Amino acid sequence: MNTQIVNINLSHCNYGIFINEKLFDFSAVAHLLNNRKIAIISNETVAPLYLEPLTQSLQEYNATVQSLILKDGEQYKNQTSWNLILDFLADNNFNRSDLLISLGGGVICDMTGFAAASWMRGIDFIQVPTSLLAQVDASVGGKTGINHSKGKNLIGAFHQPLAVIINASTLKTLPEREFKSGLGETLKYGFINQPRFKQWLQEHSKAIVGLNLPLICQLIAKCCKYKKEIVQQDEKESGIRALLNLGHTFAHAIETYTHYKEYTHGEAVAIGMVMAAQLSVNLGVANDNLRKELEKHLQDFNLLTKLPKTINATKLVELMRLDKKVVNSSHRLILLKSIGNAFIQNNVCEKDILQTILSCQH
Ligand SMILES: NC(=O)c1ccc[n+]([C@@H]2O[C@H](COP(=O)([O-])OP(=O)(O)OC[C@H]3O[C@@H](n4cnc5c(N)ncnc54)[C@H](O)[C@@H]3O)[C@@H](O)[C@H]2O)c1
Missing domain, CATH: 1.20.1090.10 (Dehydroquinate synthase-like - alpha domain)
Incomplete structure (x- = not known):
């Protein structure tokens, strides 16, 4: 199966977007995962579908994996959910050498990215977008953030991921409207x-x-x-x-x-x-x-x-x-x-x- 690769080259970092149909293929970024402590951030809709296969694929790399499941919906892309991520990282002693992985649509990608941007002034993260919108747009380019009650995406940061892993087969479970x-x-x-x-x-x-x-x-x-x-x-x-x-x-x-x-x-x-x-x-x-x-x-x-x-x-x-x-x-x-x-x-x-x-x- 062919993996399509799009490389992003910025003045301060480079990373790859890896696109194929396989659930969840991290072979191209094995060096980023070996022996690492990882927190997967997902939501109550996507986690029951994909958390287990994702965790399984990470086992290959001898990674220590923990997960946090948030509520699903744009209305939860807010300071409360962001705080829940930060509390989880604090409770589990995550530090600058550890890694976050988003597993979900654009809401989870944006929030995970923002938590990664803000925790200890910036830790690594990998985007694993599962909605079409997140695969073609939200997971790419390093814009991360949350909404404020006065308006959308008013709080955020630019923080580029280490990689974006796109597995198109996740779209089989995506509702038609999405x-x-x-x-x-x-x-x-x-x-x-x-x-x-x-x-x-x-x-x-x-x-x-x-x-x-x-x-x-x-x-x-x-x-x-x-x-x-x-x-x-x-x-x-x-x-x-x-x-x-x-x-x-x-x-x-x-x-x-x-x-x-x-x-x-x-x-x-x-x-x-x-x-x-x-x-x-x-x-x-x-x-x-x-x-x-x-x-x-x-x-x-x-x-x-x-x-x-x-x-x-x-x-x-x-x-x-x-x-x-x-x-x-x-x-x-x-x-x-x-x-x-x-x-x-x-x-x-x-x-x-x-x-x-x-x-x-x-
Ligand atoms: N950072 C950026 O550059 C950028 C660009 C565009 C959009 N965005 C942001 O992205 C968000 C919209 O993203 P979205 O449309 O993915 O919304 P979303 O994250 O709310 O996902 C839509 C719904 O689909 C569900 N879902 C996701 N993947 C699934 C799957 N494989 N199977 C079943 N259900 C699945 C989600 O749980 C949710 O219920 C907005 O908050 C927007 O601001 C960010």
């Missing part, structure tokens, strides 16, 4: 700067939805490569990396407004990308058809493209003010000139944002 959410994030790369990839996705949509694993491995490798190209140029998001936030400022406000209960992250991002397209049209930087075109791609994967009118648009704009992309109280958003051509727009005024949200409600 799989679709992940597809929304893959489409994002096509909309930002990879128009040919968007076409590739369209051509292979049936096989992807049918969970053809060799093809899914290709899909994941392509996305990791696209993300790597951006992260290598701008690790700490002082410029081009912000393009990866297409639709996210809208999405974070939608998620906060609905208390992380009504939309998955990927669903909110899909709606947010439609809003970004509509705003681009309203501001005259894109052709009138852009929103329809983008909606069509999302609908091919049965993703939502509109918000219900019951959501208060004015309140969403207020929540957007808390996003990290607001600079000196003017909104900095990622817009599109066309599909595959995203750019950063500063000084977007709230009147235009409000009008856009209202026209994306039904």
